[in-house]
Amino acid sequence: MNNINTQIQPFCQAFTIEDDEESEDEESKCCGVCGDQAKGYHFNALTCEGCKGFFRRAIKRSTPHQCPFLKKCIITKNNRRSCQACRFQKCQAIGMRKEMVMSEEKVLERRIKIKKRKMRAVSSQLSVQQEKMIEELLMAHRKTFDLDFSRFTGFRPMDRTIAPTSDLDQYMNDPLYITGFSAAAAEEMSYDFLLPSLSSSSSSSSSPSLYLYHDKEQSKESDEKIKFFTSLPHFSDLATYMIHDIIRFSKSLQVFRSLNMEDQITLLKGATFEIMQLRFNMVFNARTCMWDCGPISYYKDDVVRAGFQSVLVDTVVKFHQTLRNLGLQEEEYVIAQGISLFSPDRPGVQQRDLIDQQQESLALALKTYIDSKRSGPEKHLLFPKVLACLTEMRTMTEEYSKQVLQIQDIQPDDISPLIMEVISKDS
Template sequence: MCLLQLRMSKEMEELSPLGDSGHGGGSEEETEEDDEPKICQVCGDKSTGYHFNAMTCEGCKGFFRRAMKRPAQLCCPFQNACVITKTNRRQCQSCRLQKCLSIGMKREMIMSDEAVEKRRMQIRRKRMQEEPATLSPQQETVIQELLSAHHKTFDMTCANFIQFRPLDRDQKSLSEYGQEPDIGRLMHKPQHEDAMQRTISCFSLPSPSSSLQSPENKERKRLKSAIFTTLPHFADLTTHMIKNIINFSKTLTMFRALIIEDQIALLKGATFEIILIHFNMFFNEVTGIWECGPLQYCLDDAMRAGFQRHLLDPMMNFHYSLRKLHLSEEEYVLMQAISLFSPDRPGVTHHNVIDNNQEIVALTLKTYIEAKRTEPEKHLLYPKIMACLTEMRSMNEEYTKQVLKIQDIQPDVSPLLLEIISKDG
């Protein structure tokens, strides 16, 4: 049994059909000045206003629109003199249409399907503007469950981080060597001595000046030791974060309801992305430093662990982009849940169930933003969050490649992480 398995013991408003009246619409019940109800001039039923230039009911309005769009010719089975009433109006379409035309209904006033849809959208937007968005009881429950799971499984003080193997920064930074930290090149090719005179990056301690005169083999040895100095710490850190994410997921009702195979598939796909979201909560967009309680991390620390610019550059751009949105804790946990319930992860079998879960969470996030945010451009926040989720997906595959490459050279990667990124079930 795999390590991971052991570790795991449209809410959409419904709009009623809108017709095109050709007269700006009518009220539910138009009345004369003496309060007597108006009647349909075609069949005598209760009128709902002027439609296509005549006073008609909803039934005759819809009939006229359909008849005008229908290519077939209508024929009366009798003598083209049928009396159209509320009860028999369905019996002869030909005479009913002639009655519509005789009272002045005009074909040219019928709106196209595109115009009708546009009008519906306008009415929907107007309603949304007039009626303030509110979270439903179900959405409130979703948010509270996510917050509770987050608080139970993730310590924002990062007090446990000091229990990991030390974060060794005694060696010179890889960025001092004037190149991207390509592991294969650093492990097998000597470096130019003049590149070692670059300034020391954040948290790096200066090395003896005598190293500038070291023989080529000594330089290569220093490079090898510099690559993985922070790897043991990051291995412990990653294991800790994965355990938190597993426990977070197991706390959620929607997640527990899934079969174990789908649970594992979702965790394999989302773990890296949720770790990024977690660390974004600690990211200082001014300094570019992750301020994790007693410890602080910079990009150079990830380079020392063996990660390369192909991953680190887009990762930094992601952290800056997401942090500048200044998300609330509720928005962060909803973003985590959207990532977790992704129905297109490899190995997922019950796509529809997971897709429904993701839709519930996504609509909850959208409604939360509309209900709780007050800034004028709040409508842009939801698409920006979704763009960040897409950006994380693009980094996921590169992360897996680099972890496997690091493991091939320096086998100190967390077994639980290797289980997460493995393609096997």
């Protein structure tokens, strides 16, 4: 029996202690004024909601309360309304401070702040109209852009047999390149020309040999024109393929179709290169600095082999690294395409107000999407960073058009008429 009592006693003591702690906890939640259940600290004291409201009203009261008895009333939950004077005195006794009661102006200011917070919370959610807008862009994009490039067929193969980048840059700085000349005109000149050795390996990792072309008579016997940019035919086919899809993408949008034909052409000319870069960025590998377009991967030397100078190529690569590192979602990419397409400041735009309204709606949709779908502190800078990238593409577009025209002067047969139509200034 003693052993059993010895075993039970510690358990009983522990149980008693837990009961005492629970009782203390319950007591600590009682209102210091009336003993009702307290919800928290109000005006520096633990009180119930009723005594909190009473104290606020008493402070704002112009005349003091009067006790009908001896000013010694005991305030309880049941009789707290009987004597307001003693109840107020009890409030002060437990530490409630009148200076902590906000004025009407402060209360109004606080309510306005709360209302603004609620409005911001509501505004950070996509509206039904914004959801429909994004869904239309997504459907148009998915129908006109193939991440695997499975529809890109029948293209001219890319010949990577050409001088190393440094040699090519040196050649492209030659005055003859800057002024532009055709292969036929080159035959009438007495200059030696750097040409790729057709017999060297086409592997991108090899260092192709070069030879100097001396014999004008031998060159006249050839029916083919001199090819300075060996990957140009392939890149021309790739760009033409992308342009066709971008036209289809634009035509899929209801607002775009509602514009007059002149504005449709103007917007497409201004945005095609930019939308193309946004789509290429979706397949850009920031680690390898390569564009993985299905079975074919491109790197910057391939772009140089197409005739573009490093002043543009290096800028394009850096741009793609910056944009890709933002980690954009598909929805954010397609909204950015829409913002680029509906640019009211394109030269020659006629329905400027309508286009401006659409771009503003798209920009707001992008910001709202980021606010509602993203988490973490980095989301607050994502929207301005995307807009900065769109602005940077404007400068790139100007340089791209300039260099295409220079390349076309040298190797005109390998650039498609559609590309020339896009970069032309005439509407």
